Amino acid sequence: MTERLYYSDSYTHTFNARIIERLTHSNHPALILDKTFFYPTSGGQPNDLGSINQAQVIDVIARESDHAILHIVDRETDSGDAACSIEWSRRFDFMQQHTGQHILSQAFIRIARAETASFHLGDSLTIDLAVEKLSPDFIDQAEDLANRIVTDNAPIRSWFPSDDELQKIPLRKAPEIDGRLRIVAIGEFDFTACGGTHVAHTGEVGLIKIIKVERAKKAMRVEFMCGKRALRDYRRKNVIVNQLAADFTCGVLEVEQSIDKLRSENQTRSKELKELRLRGLEEEAQKIIAALPDTWGNRVAKRVWANREMDELRKLAMRLTDEPKVIVLLGSSGAKANLVFARSADVDQDMKALLMPALKVIGSEKGGGDSRLAQGGGVPASEELIEKALQEAKKNL
């Protein structure tokens, strides 16, 4: 069994140890040391990385059978002695996030009686609170309280208490494991059973900032960042908001207002554009109607355009067939050619039956509709080919 030195000291990150066992794990060499500061993935905290002699440590796990700690490395190392180095920036980041999590979890209990049901620590840091709602006021108050604990710079202590002592400790959450419990106390503020690595004083956590709160099934998921992560996030967001302010030529605090204004202007423009399009379509329809042959029988309008939207053709066809005794055969050439056939209510012709042979001319089988209006296409076709398809339809009338 490996002596787990990180239990009593989470700051030492270079040390020497003796290799007591060599094995293979998932096709990689693995080393067991007589003692280690390397933290294995457990309790929601990811493993440490680093090096042992010339080898890179790519994973650290606790063996279930005897709790020995396996240091999975990328290459063999000959020596019986191990010169070990833990990637400190990664470890200290986890210490900041993990300690911050203890503090925020307790803060949510004090402010909103919201217990932490689970937490996740990786690239993101979240806690799931066992409540279905959380008011914005409570979120701010919990964040304020958590940051007050940070500025109090309370000492953090971890130890294995005796059973008698354990009875008297006001644990935040009933422990899930049997056996000896390691208690982590944050001043007098929070007591939790935890095997992870934590900072020695709350001040080292730095800023605790909630980023997002959202519903996750029956819980409220709180995403937050601590210390250097929070600083990096602030820096990135500051660049974004400064750029937005520069783009809008306004102050940072006026960005929201500028976006609201832009959005409402955009809505007005969209409405205007829609009206203009409708008006244009109506004018076009009037011209086609004026050019219809002057006859007592059915009047056929046949038109071909390049690259017109199916939707526009259909709107035009519907408007034209509001007039009595009209059959329209409309086509658009291009990469996605379209045919739209329609008739007035007082015309006795089946548009779907008319469309199918015309579609065949342009080599498409995609089309549908009913006896009143039918449409299809979706294949590339030249203007000449569309013209040929419309001729074919006209011939079948």
Ligand SMILES: [Zn+2]
């Ligand atoms: Zn912990």
